[in-house]
Amino acid sequence: MYYDNKSTFYVKQYGPAILVLFLSFVLIGSGIYIYISKNSTSDTPDKEVIVASDKLENEEKIEETNTVVEDNKTEVPVENNTPVQEEILTTLPEEYSNLKVLEKSSDLVFDKVLDNNKIRVTIPNTAKKFDITLIGVNFNNSITDVNAKMQSELSGKTVKIAFDEVKVDKSQIYAYIYINDELYNAKILKSGYATFQEEPKNKSLATNLKQAQTYAKQTTAGIWAN
DSSP states (O other): OOSSSSSHHHHHHHHHHHHHHHHHHHHHHHHHHHHHHHHHHHHHHHHHHHHHHHHHHHHHHHHHHHHHHHHHHOOOOOOOOOOOOOOOSSOOOOOHEEEEEEBSSOOOOEEOOOSSSSSSEEEEEESEEEEEEEEEOOSOOOOOOHHHHHHHHHOOEEEEEBBSSSSTTTTTEEEEEEEETEHHHHHHHHHHHHHOOOSSSSSSTTTHHHHHHHHHHTTTTTTGGG
């Protein structure tokens, strides 16, 4: 075949092959670009979903933790440290003033022995207290530690009281004391802690008290030891 010049020869001879090769590179490059772009784009949503999922999971854990903490909260009762003001009654309470002679009361709580040998008792479930003078007992002649011995014997005990003819005289409440049905007035005399004192009006149990003192004398107990 005859060509006018070399340029025409080369164009005719190699032009189509070069064009095909160029188009091939373009197509391959385009394919690679599309592939990379696609993979890069598809990765982004997955990462965002993972981050969002982790965030949601953390928020749920925090909420569960707060719920557990709230559930574990225990209401601590506020203690009332205000001291209860005790009330010393100067008159016999009505519920005891109606007791008949030698009728025993309901339980009272022993509080303490006073310096004047009176016994202070507390009305249960209250702060009300009143003092009792023991019928038939004279502490003018008594052992030196009589109050300490009485305190020891009565401490922590519940007692009952009973009255004779005269319940109150000159603002003093006169009564018999019982511990487990034992007449404590008589026990004091039987142990020789003090002496018997006869009273003209309150003498229903005078015989019992005299016999208790007689026993102390015979056994030389307490003040009768000399």
